[in-house]
Amino acid sequence: MLHRLIRLWNRFSIWKYRRYVNSQIKSGMYVGKNVQITPGVKFDPPHSFLTSIGDNCIIAPDVRFLNHDASLFNFGNIAKIGKIDIKENCFIGTGSVLLPGITIGPNSVVAAHSVVVKDVEENTIVGGNPAKPIKKVSEFLEDNKKLSRDGVFPTYNSDEFYDRVYSREYQKKVMKEMKDKIGFTEGDDQDHTYHFNV
Numbered sequence: 001m002l003h004r005l006i007r008l009w010n011r012f013s014i015w016k017y018r019r020y021v022n023s024q025i026k027s028g029m030y031v032g033k034n035v036q037i038t039p040g041v042k043f044d045p046p047h048s049f050l051t052s053i054g055d056n057c058i059i060a061p062d063v064r065f066l067n068h069d070a071s072l073f074n075f076g077n078i079a080k081i082g083k084i085d086i087k088e089n090c091f092i093g094t095g096s097v098l099l100p101g102i103t104i105g106p107n108s109v110v111a112a113h114s115v116v117v118k119d120v121e122e123n124t125i126v127g128g129n130p131a132k133p134i135k136k137v138s139e140f141l142e143d144n145k146k147l148s149r150d151g152v153f154p155t156y157n158s159d160e161f162y163d164r165v166y167s168r169e170y171q172k173k174v175m176k177e178m179k180d181k182i183g184f185t186e187g188d189d190q191d192h193t194y195h196f197n198v
Helices: 002-026 137-149 168-177
Strands: 035-037 051-053 084-086 102-104 124-127 132-136 155-157 184-186
Touching: 124 137, 132 137, 137 184
Parallel strands: 051 084, 084 102, 155 184
Antiparallel strands: 124 132
């Protein structure tokens, strides 16, 4: 029963959030195919038409798009506005802030809670405040795949891991297996709830 109530509440919240994102798209924001925008992402109306998100991108929760900078409004009665252009296959981490006038190159990652103030090169991971290059995406992927393949850390099937209420026994099992503090999930979780223009 609890599981059904949680799913029902989640579906209502998702419906409400989809309406918000679709209103931004109707206002001129471009969203490509197979884009996942998770709840909590905030756009910048009425400037959201300056935002473009390419195909196959994931925007994690609580990301903030700022297409304007009004910091000089009190002093000079001016505000800066600018485009935010995210190219295809990018991941924008939880809590990041994207400032006006930036382009995030294809196949790039913005680490959680980063503040992006300038362009990000393609195939690059950036992080920090202000965001700076950390590593190439291909190197990071290979490092983590090796840890997963070698069995150093536990790996779970995404279909089994996401969108469920776990029993205490399952929670204890996962906590015990993750004694080294991390694990991995692999595969598509098949939940396209947050995808737009699929």
